[in-house]
Amino acid sequence: MTASAVTPTSHRLFPLAAGLILACCIYPLRAEPPARFTITPADLPNTGILFVDHQHEGRSGHGGQAIWVQPTSEEIPRAAQASKQETADQAAGRLLYNGIRLPETWPPDHLDPKSADPMPVPYLDHPPEVVPIDVGRQLFVDDFLIEETDLERTYHAAERYQGNPVYQPDCHDELNRRGVVYLGQGGVFFDLEDRLFKMFYTAGWRGPLAMATSSDLVNWTRPELSDKGNVLIDRSVDDNAVWLDLRPSHAQERVKYMECHRGGHPHSGYQLLYTSADGRDWSEGVSAGRHRGDYSSLFYNPFRDVWVFSMRATDGMGRATYYCERPEFLQADWDRDAVYWQGADRLDEPEPEGSYHPAAHAHGVQLYSRPAVAYESLIIGMHQIHRGPHNRVCEEERFPKLTDLEVGFSRDGFHWHRPSRAPFLAGTRREGDWDRAYLHSTTGVFVVLGEKLVFPYTGFSGIGPDGSRGIYHGGSIGLAFLRRDGFASMDAGPSGGTLTTRPVTFNGTHLFVNAKVPDGTLRTEVLDQSGQPIEPFTLANSVPLTGDSTLAPIVWESGSDLASLRGKPVRFRFELAGGSLYAFWVSLDQSGRSDGFVAAGGPGYTGPTDTVGRAALANRKPAPKARP
Numbered sequence: 001m002t003a004s005a006v007t008p009t010s011h012r013l014f015p016l017a018a019g020l021i022l023a024c025c026i027y028p029l030r031a032e033p034p035a036r037f038t039i040t041p042a043d044l045p046n047t048g049i050l051f052v053d054h055q056h057e058g059r060s061g062h063g064g065q066a067i068w069v070q071p072t073s074e075e076i077p078r079a080a081q082a083s084k085q086e087t088a089d090q091a092a093g094r095l096l097y098n099g100i101r102l103p104e105t106w107p108p109d110h111l112d113p114k115s116a117d118p119m120p121v122p123y124l125d126h127p128p129e130v131v132p133i134d135v136g137r138q139l140f141v142d143d144f145l146i147e148e149t150d151l152e153r154t155y156h157a158a159e160r161y162q163g164n165p166v167y168q169p170d171c172h173d174e175l176n177r178r179g180v181v182y183l184g185q186g187g188v189f190f191d192l193e194d195r196l197f198k199m200f201y202t203a204g205w206r207g208p209l210a211m212a213t214s215s216d217l218v219n220w221t222r223p224e225l226s227d228k229g230n231v232l233i234d235r236s237v238d239d240n241a242v243w244l245d246l247r248p249s250h251a252q253e254r255v256k257y258m259e260c261h262r263g264g265h266p267h268s269g270y271q272l273l274y275t276s277a278d279g280r281d282w283s284e285g286v287s288a289g290r291h292r293g294d295y296s297s298l299f300y301n302p303f304r305d306v307w308v309f310s311m312r313a314t315d316g317m318g319r320a321t322y323y324c325e326r327p328e329f330l331q332a333d334w335d336r337d338a339v340y341w342q343g344a345d346r347l348d349e350p351e352p353e354g355s356y357h358p359a360a361h362a363h364g365v366q367l368y369s370r371p372a373v374a375y376e377s378l379i380i381g382m383h384q385i386h387r388g389p390h391n392r393v394c395e396e397e398r399f400p401k402l403t404d405l406e407v408g409f410s411r412d413g414f415h416w417h418r419p420s421r422a423p424f425l426a427g428t429r430r431e432g433d434w435d436r437a438y439l440h441s442t443t444g445v446f447v448v449l450g451e452k453l454v455f456p457y458t459g460f461s462g463i464g465p466d467g468s469r470g471i472y473h474g475g476s477i478g479l480a481f482l483r484r485d486g487f488a489s490m491d492a493g494p495s496g497g498t499l500t501t502r503p504v505t506f507n508g509t510h511l512f513v514n515a516k517v518p519d520g521t522l523r524t525e526v527l528d529q530s531g532q533p534i535e536p537f538t539l540a541n542s543v544p545l546t547g548d549s550t551l552a553p554i555v556w557e558s559g560s561d562l563a564s565l566r567g568k569p570v571r572f573r574f575e576l577a578g579g580s581l582y583a584f585w586v587s588l589d590q591s592g593r594s595d596g597f598v599a600a601g602g603p604g605y606t607g608p609t610d611t612v613g614r615a616a617l618a619n620r621k622p623a624p625k626a627r628p
Contacts, residue, residue: 309324389402513552
């Protein structure tokens with residue numbers, strides 16, 4: 001794994017007071033609040049309280065929860081008030097699955113497009129006192145889960161597939177439109193119905209929307225879908241964004257499509273939304289607003305059951321994004337609802353002088369696009385960073401402009417934490433390379449294949465198959481890989497170190513980790529609110545974990561079932577030597593299921609969430625190998 005950045009993380013936070021669970025119950029957001037018992041202050045002194053969420057399984061795929069609370073006498077008034085506040089927050093859609101409480105004004109509308117300051121991340125500045133962790137694997141991409149540690153955090157870059165590119169221009173439209181196949185926003189998803197990976201892409205520069213299929217992501221087929229071969233929509237557009245809904249509300253809306261028009265179309269100047277059951281027959285286009293910019297994107301936020309549109313515009317600091325959300329896809333109206341979201345900032349360094357082209361360094365940095373997807377317990381955003389040169393320079397000298405891909409993380413769906421500004425995937429900058437520059441991610445961002453995350457991406461060489469050159473010539477599609485959960489790791493050398501989480505609550509029964517400990521050990525203990533080990537889950541009883549596994553159970557000699565700790569705020573303390581820790585989670589059973597989201601899907605899963613655990617790894621073909 002390539003380390004793209006290493007930062008020490010040493011926290012000495014003040015001890016958190018023994019918190020009342022009432023303010024920390026987790027309920028995935030939905031249209032109506034959960035059913036509850038009615039509690040009055042008079043009920044509290046002599047009884048514990050069982051709060052029950054009777055939510056039926058909806059689009060997000062999460063079931064109910066039960067949490068037992070035994071308040072002390074001094075907590076009674078505070079408990080009643082906390083219960084009222086929490087109920088109100090849930091009814092208003094402000095309390096998230098991870099304990100984060102959204103502000104009353106949502107989406108936030110106070111950010112300044114002319115500011116070069118990095119985006120603030122309120123939930124990192126003021127995290128919940130107790131973090132519910134029932135949804136998904138808990139990744140260490142930030143300090144949200146960490147109370148204290150002397151481990152070092154490493155952010156990891158993707159590794160290219162050694163057989164790239166896996167998809168190149170071949171048919172008429174692709175060859176005659178500058179020798180290009182590109183994802184733009186496009187979309188790559190695993191279709192649960194057909195058990196195939198489906199790639200929606202643009203056939204040729206500004207060409208029609210087409211689709212290819214694959215069982216392994218490497219060997220692709222152009223199926224006969226129309227009289228134009230694998231073409232789904234035969235018209236030239238400025239840009240496309242396609243989302244394959246893995247759990248649609250209506251079967252005829254499985255495929256969501258956003259189309260961008262600037263000219264040569266009856267709806268020129270607008271962006272239109274369509275739906276389809278299979279990508280062949282489409283609904284009538286619905287205008288979502290005036291044209292904001294090409295390379296706008298969309299994603300589904302399953303934590304809040306809303307469709308999110310990232311609209312590109314040129315404002316303030318250059319290319320940037322605006323935010324619009326709607327519970328129904330076809331109801332989006334960014335003329336009415338959009339607020340400024342994010343642009344490049346002062347931490348985005350320009351291209352070094354002499355690295356690519358003299359005009360690139362002087363151009364500055366802009367946010368070209370940012371597709372996103374829910375993965376496990378957070379949202380991953382692929383920031384396409386434009387480093388120049390200006391289009392005019394590239395057109396005159398006939399070479400591709402430079403965009404690199406960088407990762408950002410969000411736990412509330414709006415605020416992006418970008419701790420590493422090193423490229424997750426960068427153009428090679430070498431003339432003649434198929435992915436020399438102008439790298440694009442795609443709608444869906446990545447899929448899950450066994451123990452790997454696979455990132456399809458487009459690269460441009462600037463040279464067409466016929467030898468012609470230009471800013472948008474010679475586009476192909478390749479793959480890059482990352483270890484499951486591998487965006488960041490917490491690392492320890494031979495002398496070892498520890499990591500203690502903030503207080504967390506869960507309803508699962510078995511603790512799992514994603515860890516690589518080839519030359520050392522990982523041991524774990526569970527602490528109560530006062531910081532004391534809870535028997536039998538102590539370091540002395542912890543069976544040392546060694547080896548390398550993306551799904552490893554933590555075992556204690558005197559019993560490993562955590563059912564007795566359900567609903568109680570506890571801390572996990574990991575003692576690590578000679579290895580790396582990527583994630584932890586408490587599973588509902590011994591399968592290791594995380595009940596978190598699996599990005600754009602993958603073979604072995606039964607829906608958009610991981611309800612099967614290690615069964616998804618059984619009989620899986622190994623992922624293609626990365627470049628040495």
